[in-house]
């Protein structure tokens with residue numbers, strides 16, 4: 399039995415990740431590929447509970463705490479869902495994975511990059527995605543897509559700075575892993591992006 403392919407999707411809000419995930423899912427299923435679609439944080443009962451805790455609460459917390467919770471959820475997700483599916487020959491399409499921890503907890507929130515590398519080695523061992531599609535978009539464009547354009551206030555300015563750091567960290571990851579991570583210019587139209595995705599999946 400050959401191991402399935404592990405594909406992850408990354409990008410900021412407004413970059414169209416969800417739309418492209420749906421399209422990819424249908425496209426791969428039409429090709430007759432047995433597929434497991436999942437997400438992080440989440441994918442297991444524990445992971446979904448941690449997702450609720452992480453995303454619904456606005457109380458301030460250390461980025462290290464967030465990263466530890468992300469990796470706790472990830473450990474369970476790999477053991478219960480990702481590894482069994484891959485070894486059964488299924489492909490796994492995962493909405494976000496460890497690149498998001500580098501981007502958000504290190505890039506956005508300033509946590510030490512190398513600590514994440516330690517957690518990555520510990521939790522993942524040799525497991526890495528075969529392909530990561532990173533939908534790249536300037537934060538200003540992401541914002542204007544989700545809301546009418548106007549001058550950002552101070553809070554929004556801080557948010558834009560945060561997302562600029564998130565983006566820079568994603569781009570750093572892409573530079574460090576050029577074989578795995580494909581940077582997709584998400585400022586283009588959906589049909590233009592789909593042509594590129596079609597090309598990428600027909601070559602893996």
Ligand code: TMP
Pocket residue numbers: 437438439453468493494495496498499500502503
């Ligand atoms: P999304 O699934 O709707 O894109 O949202 C997930 C949120 O969780 C998003 O703001 C990014 C964040 N996140 C992290 O901060 N670190 C991580 O490791 C992961 C997987 C997600």
